[in-house]
Amino acid sequence: MIMAQSLFKWLKFRDPECLIDLLAPEWSLPVIARMPEVHKRLVLPFAHGELAFSQRWQLGQWLRPANYNRAIVLPRSMKAALVPYFAGIPRRTGFRGEMRYGVINDRRPFDKSVLDQTVKRFLALGLDRNEPLPEIPPPALRVDTENQQRLYSELGLELDRPVIAMMPGAEYGPAKCWPLESFTALANSLDSAGYHVWVLGSAKEQPLGEAIASGSKALNLCGRTKLVDVVDLLAASAAAVSNDSGLMHVAAAVGTHVVGIYGSTSPHFTPPLTAQKTLHYLDLDCSPCFQRECPLGHLRCLREITPERVLSSIVAN
Incomplete structure (x- = not known):
């Protein structure tokens, strides 16, 4: 959408x-x-x-x-x-x-x-027949600053340090999902580097957020907000670490720096439409496979993207 x-x-x-x-x-x-x-x-x-x-x-x-x-x-x-x-x-x-x-x-x-x-x-589909594609206008969602302030108060959010959002879910399947242990390791490193970490998602992602929060100081907000609230929380974040998911595109549309992690899909097909992005994609011989689960059973396309590599790209920006 x-x-x-x-x-x-x-x-x-x-x-x-x-x-x-x-x-x-x-x-x-x-x-x-x-x-x-x-x-x-x-x-x-x-x-x-x-x-x-x-x-x-x-x-x-x-x-x-x-x-x-x-x-x-x-x-x-x-x-x-x-x-x-x-x-x-x-x-x-x-x-x-x-x-x-x-x-x-x-x-x-x-x-x-x-x-x-x-x-x-x-x-x-919005062009005349045979009309060449123009420069693509990037999505841009309005941010509700009053709703932001309400969320800060009701959720007890601290803003004394820069915030990194994490979105560990993806609708299509596990072959699009960076391992939870990698998210958890990154959350710990971000805390040591002086960041707060918010894990965002729907109630379906609540167990994923809990797994990350239980092994780090990340705050699990999965299922505690509406989708439109996530728009405003992403706008308050310095960067968003995400699988190839809908929330990655929401982050791009509110001007947040996107750190996108691609496994079974391709950043060429569904890139976040923003100049503020760092995309991690190993481009292995077996990828992109566009499968829900790794057909080879090793998930190297995601497991070999290390938390250290992702951390470096966040700190650099």
Whole structure:
């Protein structure tokens, strides 16, 4: 979702008067509220992968009175294109895929050799046909300083030393996750070097944060905040150490220096869209494999990125 903001920024740059309404999962709406380009946030009430044909028809009928003149469909699935079709939106732009002829009537070719990054794919759908890609506008989320102050007070956060955020989770699977012992060793070294460490994530990452905090002086905030709170806590951090995850892109979008750790994925495909970054990627012969678990069983792509190496990159910046 964060990378889609580059598309929204481009659309507003090209036509400052255009109104962008975004249909998205409910969990993402508070973060989308931090995107000044978005006019309205609309709930997409379907689980990932759920067809829900009749419910999509009903949602399309509900949207009809808005008389939208264009829909840009970012996913390449058939089901993602159904709501704009049912809403009677006259121009429905999207990539070719899943037999969407007619449902998508402004069909664009999907050339991976040209559109080799997710953000380029999103941005391309906002361009005219055969228009070259412009310079990519980086995402930029608004920061709520009042909410920051509330969080400092309610969570008992100390700011007498620079803060390093850690995000040990990743949705896709363990082949994207730097070992917990490496995070823990880094947290101890950061404490000795004069930093506070906050471990950030959802309730799902709470056990990961607890494992790091139990072996160091890091503060485990996983599950104690809402996603939109994490936006403001990342903005207060000097740097953020993260696997290739959504929170890595949030950190980039609030101007925090990103220390990204890549294993089974590639920093070329999903880089944080900021100049303030240090990326650790060993580029082994077996990587990127894009697998959920290491198919060779050794996870060298992550285990051989040492805490000392990551610490040096933080201190240097």
